[in-house]
Amino acid sequence: MKKRILAICMAAITLGMTLTGCETVQQSAEVEALTDNTDKTAAKMDETVALTVWGAEQDQEMLAEMIEGFKEKYANEAAFEITLGVESESSCKEALLGDVLNGADVFAFADDQLMTLIAAGALAPVENAEKIKADNMEEAVEAASYNDILYAYPMTADNGYFMYYDKSVFSESDVASLDTMLASAEAAGKKVAMELSSGWYLYSFFGNTGMNMALNEDGVTMSCDWNGTGGIVKGADVAQSILSIATHPGFANMTDEQIVAGIKDGTVAAAVSGVWNSSTVAENWGVNYGACKLPTYTCAGQQIQMASFSGYKMVGVNAYSEYKEWGLKLAEWITNEENQKVRFEKREQGPSNINAADSDAVQNAPAIQALLSQAEFSVLQRVGNNFWDPMTNLGNTLAAGNPDGKNLQELMDTTVEGITAFIVQ
Numbered sequence: 001m002k003k004r005i006l007a008i009c010m011a012a013i014t015l016g017m018t019l020t021g022c023e024t025v026q027q028s029a030e031v032e033a034l035t036d037n038t039d040k041t042a043a044k045m046d047e048t049v050a051l052t053v054w055g056a057e058q059d060q061e062m063l064a065e066m067i068e069g070f071k072e073k074y075a076n077e078a079a080f081e082i083t084l085g086v087e088s089e090s091s092c093k094e095a096l097l098g099d100v101l102n103g104a105d106v107f108a109f110a111d112d113q114l115m116t117l118i119a120a121g122a123l124a125p126v127e128n129a130e131k132i133k134a135d136n137m138e139e140a141v142e143a144a145s146y147n148d149i150l151y152a153y154p155m156t157a158d159n160g161y162f163m164y165y166d167k168s169v170f171s172e173s174d175v176a177s178l179d180t181m182l183a184s185a186e187a188a189g190k191k192v193a194m195e196l197s198s199g200w201y202l203y204s205f206f207g208n209t210g211m212n213m214a215l216n217e218d219g220v221t222m223s224c225d226w227n228g229t230g231g232i233v234k235g236a237d238v239a240q241s242i243l244s245i246a247t248h249p250g251f252a253n254m255t256d257e258q259i260v261a262g263i264k265d266g267t268v269a270a271a272v273s274g275v276w277n278s279s280t281v282a283e284n285w286g287v288n289y290g291a292c293k294l295p296t297y298t299c300a301g302q303q304i305q306m307a308s309f310s311g312y313k314m315v316g317v318n319a320y321s322e323y324k325e326w327g328l329k330l331a332e333w334i335t336n337e338e339n340q341k342v343r344f345e346k347r348e349q350g351p352s353n354i355n356a357a358d359s360d361a362v363q364n365a366p367a368i369q370a371l372l373s374q375a376e377f378s379v380l381q382r383v384g385n386n387f388w389d390p391m392t393n394l395g396n397t398l399a400a401g402n403p404d405g406k407n408l409q410e411l412m413d414t415t416v417e418g419i420t421a422f423i424v425q
Contacts, residue, residue, distance in 0.1 A: 049078045049323045051330060054087035054095070054107040058276075062346050063334070070333045078326065089313050096122060096318070105321040106331050109152075110159055111143040111312040112381045115219050118146055124319040126150040127328055135337065140352035143312040143380060152314035153335040156343065157357065158275045158350030159311025160378055161201065162370040163295060164263075165270040166190075167288040175290070178245065178297040178306070181270055186250035190269035193254040193262055196246060196399040199391025200309055200381070201272060204294060205242055207307020208377065209233040213419070215382040222384045224419045227412035235412035237300040242398045243408075245297065253399040278348045278367040291370035293377065310378035312352060390418030 055063045064084055071080045085104065087095050092109035093116055100122050109117070117123050126132055129150040133141045140154035165175050169188045174180045178192070185192045195201045206213065210231050213224040227235040245251055254262060260277060262268030263284050271277075272294065282289050294306035315335050317327040333339065340351040344361065350368050351357040362368055394415045397406065 047079070048081050049326045050081045050083075051105040051321075051323060051327055052083045052085060052103075053330070053334075054085050054092060054104040056088055056108065057086045059108075059347065060084060060086060062342065066334050066339050066342070067330075069339075070330055073333070074329070080326075082330075093117060100318065101320050103318055103320075105318050105323065105327040106315060106334070107318070108155060108313060108315050111314060112383065114144065114146065114151060114314075115382075116385075117316065118151055119219070122316075122319055123151045124317040124321070124324050124328065126153060128332070132332070135354060136352045137354060137357065139310070139380070140312045140314075144314045152316040153331045154312060154314050154352035155335045155340070156313040156349045157352040158368065158371055159313050160371055160374060161204075161272055161274045161294075161308050162367070162374045163270060163272055163292050164277070164281050164367075164370075165290045165292065166285050167290045168285075169269040170290070172290075172292075175270070175292050176295055177303070178295040181295060182245070182248045182250035184250070185269055186248070188269060190250070191252040191254075191262065191267055192250055192270040193252045193259045193268045194272040195255055195259075196242065196253045196395040197255075197392055198395065199383075199388050202242075202391050202395045204272070204306040204308050205238050205297065205299075205304075207379065208305050209238055209299070211235065211238075213383075213387075215384055220384050221422060222387060222419050224416050226419075227409070227416040229409070233300045233302075233304070234409075235416070236408040239394075239398060239408040239412055241297060241299040242395075243402055246399045247401050253395075275348055275350055275367040275371065278365070281367075289366060291366040293370060293373040305377055308374055308378045309381040310375060311381055313349075384419075386421050387419050390415045393418070 053063065053067065067082050067084065071082065074080070087104070087107065089108045089110045092107050093113035096103040096107060096117070097120055100120065132150060132153060136154040137157055140157045141150065144150055144152040144154050163175060165181070169190055170181060170184055174184050181192050206226050210233055211226050211228050213222065213226060215222055226238070229235070246253060252262070252268070254268070254271075256273065256277070259268060259271045259273055260280050263271065263277075263280055281291075294308060296303040296305050315331040317324060317331050321327045335353075337353045337356050340353040340356040341359070343349040344351055344356065348365065348367065350371065351362060356362065394411065397411065402408075
């Protein structure tokens with residue numbers, strides 16, 4: 001019996017020693033792991049994450065604040081050196097592809113540049129795509145995608161155009177018809193302004209005519225029948241209508257900068273423009289600030305609703321960025337719900353984020369409401385590089401009153417020939 005008790009005691013002592021040994025080994029492993037993680041964190045902090053961000057000139061102060069918020073959020077994960085540069089969303093593509101290896105790591109651009117940037121291999125696909133898709137409007141996600149791959153973070157859903165008008169000059173019934181608006185503007189010694197020299201705006205006269213224009217499946221060339229002669233509305237009819245509008249005493253062909261100047265000096269009482277000018281309009285027209293969908297115009301003896309391109313702005317990440325993962329984090333941060341709310345509050349830019357867009361402030365903004373009203377008559381801009389120059393030439397000719405007396409059918413034939421020309425790679 002004594003021997004049995006002694007054996008049990010010895011076994012207990014041995015087991016206790018074994019458990020103590022395991023605990024010691026485990027504690028040693030934990031200390032070693034903690035030390036290893038600390039070393040890794042220190043190594044991360046020793047390396048500075050250098051990123052360059054491009055954004056519009058008007059957004060620089062706002063972007064700087066967003067970047068500071070990002071640096072604070074991830075302060076324990078990395079040291080950052082983030083440089084902010086000025087580059088318009090409209091010209092980002094050209095600037096980036098001019099030297100993509102040394103271009104910005106994170107950049108804002110308009111949706112019409114997506115296909116070219118993808119083709120150039122310049123965009124890093126969004127990693128957490130399902131979350132971003134769920135957070136943003138379906139149309140904005142579509143604009144940032146190709147072949148079901150999300151290539152950029154949606155930022156705004158407001159890159160379209162509509163009609164601003166001065167309520168002291170035009171009534172709500174006046175702004176339904178461009179003919180009436182031009183007559184009222186002439187009577188008041190004012191102008192209805194629009195940029196006819198830009199294919200982006202000039203599209204509005206062709207979009208609802210029954211004639212078609214589209215990007216081909218190759219993503220480069222285009223089909224277009226805007227010189228058509230067989231429909232109720234012919235291409236030459238549209239050209240004649242634009243010519244009549246351009247030469248009306250109540251109309252002025254103006255660039256965006258000229259429109260802003262005209263609103264400020266009182267010569268412009270209505271303008272086809274977008275949300276980026278809402279602050280200027282509100283400051284100068286005050287209680288007379290009005291905004292609505294585009295009006296109808298007269299063509300071939302009938303009223304045709306003016307169309308528009310819908311547009312979206314987004315943030316992309318350079319596929320060649322040294323710190324691509326951090327670039328993706330920063331792009332998501334700049335375009336998240338809270339920062340889209342900030343964009344609206346500070347720059348009145350319409351959110352693509354569903355929750356941000358549902359706020360009362362956004363829903364009650366006159367420019368946003370006008371954009372929503374125009375949405376029914378808008379299409380996503382998908383055009384090839386050959387679209388712009390022929391349209392600019394057409395717009396310039398008509399805006400100048402067709403000074404050489406060109407045959408309008410021939411003018412449209414030349415325009416369509418240019419749009420549909422084969423592009424030599």
